[in-house]
């Protein structure tokens with residue numbers, strides 16, 4: 597059964613104190629959510645607070661990145677063992693901001709995906725085209741390259757623990773959300789690609805989120821699309837009341 601998951605990606609926002617306040621406000625707003633998964637991606641410095649404040653609740657915690665290695669001379673990096681030690685369950689990987697600002701390639705991202713799975717962390721693998729690539733008509737080529745590159749050597753069995761997030765770069769942080777039709781067109785392509793890679797049964801059960809200016813006003817129409825299974829939300833996930841509306845839209849769609 598394909599799971600709808602609504603995830604927030606706080607990016608470089610919220611101190612540990614602000615994170616505690618956020619969860620105190622969000623938890624009562626979504627306590628009755630039973631059908632959709634809820635995940636919050638928080639900065640490394642807020643992860644311990646986040647897992648403590650959500651222990652025993654229906655909210656799971658994600659890191660926003662990780663190193664593929666378990667330990668070593670990698671100044672400033674955080675390992676999968678460190679994330680597991682904090683009770684983190686998911687890790688966002690391959691976000692376009694990591695690809696753009698920190699030059700993460702499909703090969704680097706694939707190593708991280710495989711390491712996350714090897715350490716019992718669930719990767720949320722991000723991918724998506726730029727405006728130039730969309731205008732050039734190469735959206736499907738870009739999405740195929742990033743998915744096949746990011747999932748290289750990932751087995752059909754491991755796909756049960758993988759979440760995919762289609763995030764058109766031109767929609768991230770811009771307020772220019774893809775229309776439900778635009779998003780569904782690419783999500784249908786992704787479903788077909790997964791069928792080619794892993795077979796129909798696996799493809800039908802992979803959660804594929806949409807991300808890119810999803811908010812409380814447009815979430816329901818996006819998540820209502822056949823092949824959109826929730827969202828990966830940036831700006832709108834920083835505000836408990838707004839993010840609760842998006843979570844409830846996912847919960848309604850999951851019924």
Ligand SMILES: O=C[C@H](O)COP(=O)(O)O
Nearest residue numbers: 605768769808809830831
């Ligand atoms: O990971 C989240 C995406 O980057 C979307 O961010 P946004 O909702 O602020 O456009």
